[in-house]
Amino acid sequence: MSTMTEERLQGSSRAALRAEKKAITVGVAGNPNSGKSTIINAIAGTRLHVGNWPGVTVEKKSAIFEYGGRKIRIVDLPGTYSLSPYTQEEIIARDYLIHEKPDVILNVVDATNLERNLYLTVQVMELGIPTVVALNIYDEAEKRGHTINRRVMEDMLGVKVIPTVATKKIGLDDLLKSLLEVAENPSAHCPKHLNYGDDIESAAKMLETQIGLTPLAEKYPPRWLAFKLMEGDSQVSGEIKPDDSGLSVSKAVGHLKTAHDSDIESIMADARYAQAFGLTREVLQKTESGNIELTERIDRIVLNRVLGIPIFLAAMWFVFKLTFDVSKPFADWMSAMTAGPFKGWAEAILGLIRAPGWTVSLVTDGVMAGVGSVLVFVPVIFAMMFFITFLEGSGYMARAAFVMDRAMHTIGLHGKSFIPMLLGFGCNVPAIYATRTLENPKDKALTALLVPLMSCGARLPVYVVFIGAFFSAHAGTVLWSLYVMGIVLAIIVGICFKKTLFKGEAPMFIMELPPYRRPSFKSLMIHTWEKGKHFLIKAGTYILAVSILIWFLLNLPWGVENKKDSYLGKVGQIIAPVLEPIGFGNWEAASSLISGVIAKEIVVGTMGEIYVAKPEDEKKNPSTFSEDLKEVGTSFVHAAEDSAANVFSTVGISSLSSKEDEKRAGLKAVIQKTYTPLSAYAFVAFVLLYMPCVVVAIAMRQEFGTWKWFGIAFVYQMTLAWGVAFLIYHGGKLLGIGG
Amino acid sequence: MGATDILLMGVIIGGALYLLYRSVWKKKGHCSGCCSEICEMNKKYSSRC
Numbered sequence: 007m008s009t010m011t012e013e014r015l016q017g018s019s020r021a022a023l024r025a026e027k028k029a030i031t032v033g034v035a036g037n038p039n040s041g042k043s044t045i046i047n048a049i050a051g052t053r054l055h056v057g058n059w060p061g062v063t064v065e066k067k068s069a070i071f072e073y074g075g076r077k078i079r080i081v082d083l084p085g086t087y088s089l090s091p092y093t094q095e096e097i098i099a100r101d102y103l104i105h106e107k108p109d110v111i112l113n114v115v116d117a118t119n120l121e122r123n124l125y126l127t128v129q130v131m132e133l134g135i136p137t138v139v140a141l142n143i144y145d146e147a148e149k150r151g152h153t154i155n156r157r158v159m160e161d162m163l164g165v166k167v168i169p170t171v172a173t174k175k176i177g178l179d180d181l182l183k184s185l186l187e188v189a190e191n192p193s194a195h196c197p198k199h200l201n202y203g204d205d206i207e208s209a210a211k212m213l214e215t216q217i218g219l220t221p222l223a224e225k226y227p228p229r230w231l232a233f234k235l236m237e238g239d240s241q242v243s244g245e246i247k248p249d250d251s252g253l254s255v256s257k258a259v260g261h262l263k264t265a266h267d268s269d270i271e272s273i274m275a276d277a278r279y280a281q282a283f284g285l286t287r288e289v290l291q292k293t294e295s296g297n298i299e300l301t302e303r304i305d306r307i308v309l310n311r312v313l314g315i316p317i318f319l320a321a322m323w324f325v326f327k328l329t330f331d332v333s334k335p336f337a338d339w340m341s342a343m344t345a346g347p348f349k350g351w352a353e354a355i356l357g358l359i360r361a362p363g364w365t366v367s368l369v370t371d372g373v374m375a376g377v378g379s380v381l382v383f384v385p386v387i388f389a390m391m392f393f394i395t396f397l398e399g400s401g402y403m404a405r406a407a408f409v410m411d412r413a414m415h416t417i418g419l420h421g422k423s424f425i426p427m428l429l430g431f432g433c434n435v436p437a438i439y440a441t442r443t444l445e446n447p448k449d450k451a452l453t454a455l456l457v458p459l460m461s462c463g464a465r466l467p468v469y470v471v472f473i474g475a476f477f478s479a480h481a482g483t484v485l486w487s488l489y490v491m492g493i494v495l496a497i498i499v500g501i502c503f504k505k506t507l508f509k510g511e512a513p514m515f516i517m518e519l520p521p522y523r524r525p526s527f528k529s530l531m532i533h534t535w536e537k538g539k540h541f542l543i544k545a546g547t548y549i550l551a552v553s554i555l556i557w558f559l560l561n562l563p564w565g566v567e568n569k570k571d572s573y574l575g576k577v578g579q580i581i582a583p584v585l586e587p588i589g590f591g592n593w594e595a596a597s598s599l600i601s602g603v604i605a606k607e608i609v610v611g612t613m614g615e616i617y618v619a620k621p622e623d624e625k626k627n628p629s630t631f632s633e634d635l636k637e638v639g640t641s642f643v644h645a646a647e648d649s650a651a652n653v654f655s656t657v658g659i660s661s662l663s664s665k666e667d668e669k670r671a672g673l674k675a676v677i678q679k680t681y682t683p684l685s686a687y688a689f690v691a692f693v694l695l696y697m698p699c700v701v702v703a704i705a706m707r708q709e710f711g712t713w714k715w716f717g718i719a720f721v722y723q724m725t726l727a728w729g730v731a732f733l734i735y736h737g738g739k740l741l742g743i744g745g
Numbered sequence: 746m747g748a749t750d751i752l753l754m755g756v757i758i759g760g761a762l763y764l765l766y767r768s769v770w771k772k773k774g775h776c777s778g779c780c781s782e783i784c785e786m787n788k789k790y791s792s793r794c
Contacts, residue, residue, distance in 0.1 A: 362750055368757070547768035554761040558754070564746065604769065700769055 029070065029077035030189040033103055035130055036114030037123050038085030039520050041142040044172040045114060046082050049073075049182060073182045076189075081108065087122070089129045091241040093444075103133055104226060109189045111137040112181075117147035117154060117169065118521065120290050124282035127163070131197040134227045136188045137165045138195075140181055144169040146521065151293035159289045164198030173526060199229065202277035205265055209236060209258045216253050222246060236262070237271045301521040305405070314409035321402065322489060325393040327482035329386060330470075335648035336385035337470070339641050344378035347634035368557050372615060376553025377545050379614030379673065380607045383467035384541060390463055391537040392530065394432055399525030399533075403428055408519060417500025418508060423453040427496065430460030431489070432537050434698060438705040452508050454706060455719050456496040458698040461489050463541060464606040468693045471610055475674040476683040484687075488694055495695070495726065507718075541607070549611055552604050556612050569616060574600075588692065588731035589685030599692070605699050610673070617676040684738040688731040695727035 050069040084095035115123040156167040170177035188195040213232035234242040407424040430437035477484040559574035578593030602609035
């Protein structure tokens with residue numbers, strides 16, 4: 007008996023312990039660019055992608071952390087302006103709140119734009135889930151002379167309201183305490199029912215009563231469900247089929263329709279806007295500063311109808327110039343190290359363990375030449391990601407989308423479609439996923455087809471090798487021309503698609519322009535790392551794998567003397583005639599382009615492997631380990647000095663035309679012998695435009711549930727790449743340039 | 746070239762192919778480091794949108 011009691015006690019204490027340890031789930035909802043991900047990063051120590059532009063978070067992401075002895079699972083939802091089922095973000099956010107029922111909703115409100123943000127807050131209140139409101143970016147609101155009476159706001163909404171500045175970690179402790187308090191005593195913190203007027207309320211009440219008699223009351227918040235049925239919400243009506251559930255919706259809304267002579271959705275939207283407007287009037291006090299704000303002053307210039315696009319193009323050119331200036335000395339350093347000391351160390355280690363001769367060649371001529379050729383460009387990629395992150399964080403990227411709006415309208419899209427395209431400059435894969443921010447399925451498909459024309463970071467290594475070999479004096483401008491070529495061709499291709507596959511009117515779009523902000527250095531570093539590490543992981547996974555396979559393909563059949571007779575060489579020779587008319591009909595180029603299908607930077611890796619064993623490139627450096635270490639350290643210091651000097655240099659791209667470069671024989675030297683400037687430019691244009699890499703193909707299949715769009719992208723891009731390269735090569739020859 | 750060399754080559758090629766399958770195909774085009782629930786959400790909603 008005593009044992010059973012003891013067991014029961016133990017059992018109950020375990021249950022209590024389990025209950026005590028149960029994680030609190032917090033769903034974070036708010037308008038785009040209100041700082042949801044920044045708040046989560048600040049309180050949970052995560053590194054979710056944040057950016058000073060709307061639509062950065064397109065899916066829900068979660069993090070778990072401990073506070074006050076409790077585990078908190080915080081779920082970052084995509085930013086939405088409402089909880090209507092029109093966009094995928096709205097559906098994802100709404101379904102999570104309804105079906106997963108978080109313990110607390112954290113509604114992040116941009117305090118500088120209170121009324122618009124409160125429209126969503128009013129809808130969150132309808133769910134009846136305990137809520138805490140974070141008045142984020144409160145410091146900027148105060149700077150603008152806005153004062154928000156949070157006590158009045160708390161009284162009106164019935165929920166806790168906490169001012170926060172997530173970027174400076176201000177108010178976060180109060181916010182966490184409030185979340186715990188609300189989770190532990192939810193009934194005391196349920197939001198108030200906001201009164202939408204007698205007509206709406208009586209219709210809703212009638213439906214609520216009917217819902218209360220069905221099992222639906224346990225699945226959905228009754229008041230919210232009543233509103234959605236009244237509005238004729240297609241998703242909810244499809245899910246519950248009101249007629250089958252015995253709900254007489256038409257009877258409930260009959261009077262409302264007659265009295266207001268409008269559709270119910272508009273009546274409900276008006277009622278919610280009225281609440282948001284009324285709340286704002288009650289709690290917000292504005293002091294007129296009389297000064298034109300900095301954001302407006304900058305926008306008068308960068309959003310100017312005439313100057314907008316030239317400024318955008320100039321900003322891009324400046325980013326590319328800085329990217330090269332800052333990163334090139336480090337890239338040179340990495341190149342010298344992989345070809346020198348690192349290769350020597352690998353050979354020494356393999357010699358010590360008496361590895362077979364072919365494995366030494368596999369590691370040095372395969373893995374190190376292949377992966378090393380790509381790793382050399384990691385500094386360039388990181389520098390580029392740093393500047394893109396800076397532009398995102400400053401708020402300029404949203405302006406870039408705005409100034410491109412008119413150009414986008416010519417192809418039947420709007421400025422919002424340019425945001426996934428801008429993301430494509432980093433990597434095309436997230437850009438494909440970002441197309442889900444577009445409401446119209448046709449816009450999504452067309453944007454996804456154009457995204458691969460945006461030059462991603464993976465193509466940079468190819469450009470850098472060829473530009474360094476032929477156009478070092480104008481490196482920044484030539485690189486810029488490739489990015490502009492991608493944008494211009496996207497517009498032309500878009501017009502063609504709009505007249506054939508995607509006929510229809512361009513939808514109207516109102517773009518939200520966030521204020522300019524100075525991104526913090528820490529945030530810049532974190533997000534540069536998050537973007538750039540993708541390329542490091544690629545180097546350690548599929549670039550490594552492909553380098554190994556390419557080495558075998560270059561050495562099989564076993565004992566082959568000339569690489570031209572290897573399996574890869576033979577495949578390259580079959581394809582080479584197709585490339586002959588566009589200026590690079592050699593098997594080396596063909597083989598590199600085949601391997602680049604896996605990832606574009608592998609083009610350089612394969613070239614590194616193909617050309618590595620040429621006798622004139624072999625340079626032995628007999629030195630001791632300590633000498634090597636000294637060389638690694640001192641050359642790195644020199645690279646850092648050169649990089650710093652280049653930032654302040656006012657004369658061209660000095661680093662790319664350095665004497666060291668001219669002297670160094672390597673991949674560039676072989677390329678200089680194989681190509682002419684014209685065929686080199688045709689080659690990089692081909693790399694920019696030819697089929698999307700395999701990962702983008704899979705992302706397209708994933709996003710659209712069919713291979714159809716990838717098939718279209720494959721066909722049009724291959725045709726476009728060949729056509730453009732042909733025009734460049736033969737057009738240039740006709741004009742007598744670069745031949 | 747002995748049997749050991751051929752075996753070692755087979756293991757290396759097999760490993761490389763598996764690495765390629767795992768990183769490119771199995772992850773279904775996700776960026777490395779992506780820890781979101783994008784797959785399930787997309788499966789759920791792609792038919793509707």
